[in-house]
Amino acid sequence: MLSPLSTRREVVKSFLWATALSVVGQKVLSQSVTGHIHPAGPVYKGLLKLKIADFPVLGAANGSLRLGSSAIGSDKNPVGIYPPVIINRGAGNSFFAVDARCPHAGCVVGTYKSTVSCMTCPCHSSKFKLDGTYINGPANISLIRFPVSQDQLGFITIEIEEMSVNVTIKPLSGNPRHPFKLTFLAFENITYEVRFRAFNSQTSRVVPFALTSDSPSQQSSLLLTTTPNDDTSLFIDPPTENGLIQVAIQMRTV
Numbered sequence: 001m002l003s004p005l006s007t008r009r010e011v012v013k014s015f016l017w018a019t020a021l022s023v024v025g026q027k028v029l030s031q032s033v034t035g036h037i038h039p040a041g042p043v044y045k046g047l048l049k050l051k052i053a054d055f056p057v058l059g060a061a062n063g064s065l066r067l068g069s070s071a072i073g074s075d076k077n078p079v080g081i082y083p084p085v086i087i088n089r090g091a092g093n094s095f096f097a098v099d100a101r102c103p104h105a106g107c108v109v110g111t112y113k114s115t116v117s118c119m120t121c122p123c124h125s126s127k128f129k130l131d132g133t134y135i136n137g138p139a140n141i142s143l144i145r146f147p148v149s150q151d152q153l154g155f156i157t158i159e160i161e162e163m164s165v166n167v168t169i170k171p172l173s174g175n176p177r178h179p180f181k182l183t184f185l186a187f188e189n190i191t192y193e194v195r196f197r198a199f200n201s202q203t204s205r206v207v208p209f210a211l212t213s214d215s216p217s218q219q220s221s222l223l224l225t226t227t228p229n230d231d232t233s234l235f236i237d238p239p240t241e242n243g244l245i246q247v248a249i250q251m252r253t254v
């Protein structure tokens with residue numbers, strides 16, 4: 001957390017390792033479901049944080065939810081680079097999170113159905129238990145499990161290592177419109193936004209950005225239809241002198 005008395009220099013230093021945040025894009029979920037994606041030690045890890053109460057389907061055992069950063073194509077594969085995630089509630093207060101891509105050929109597995117006591121792949125019918133364990137079908141192995149932790153405030157946090165975004169920030173001295181430039185590798189079919197909070201205790205909010213250093217901040221999100229060859233740059237003017245800026249990936253139910 002940054003002190004409000006931090007100097008601009010300290011803020012910039014913090015920006016360098018506060019890299020990204022993912023949110024669920026649907027309106028009803030937008031403020032309550034956040035997934036921090038930030039460095040945790042030498043390896044970058046994506047941390048998806050959900051408030052359980054915001055998802056009624058997770059309110060009881062066998063509840064199942066699938067979130068993704070991009071749509072699922074007609075071939076049943078994810079359209080974007082990141083895997084959809086299935087979150088299941090087990091007995092009591094246990095939760096499981098799995099990579100929804102089927103180990104057989106990558107189709108996106110459906111959510112858990114109590115009626116058949118499994119998750120089923122729509123392509124060749126491989127079946128998996130609530131915790132992702134393989135039951136039968138051509139997949140032959142279990143779904144990848146992501147570590148899940150819970151806190152006393154009713155949140156679960158899921159570690160998704162490959163959903164990390166490495167953002168660098170550079171001060172633009174002499175540019176009164178945009179004092180900072182964010183640079184990161186953006187992928188097609190992923191919706192990015194920039195979020196800001198002045199204090200760690202606050203909820204990050206979306207802030208506008210510009211695509212060039214001399215244009216006004218009028219963009220609220222970025223969605224590329226092709227993955228560029230070079231890094232993508234966004235130009236920002238944070239609302240306050242100090243705080244935490246993050247590049248966010250929108251998540252939604254898929």
Ligand code: FES
Binds near residue numbers: 104106121122137139
């Ligand atoms: S892709 Fe899932 S069973 Fe073939």
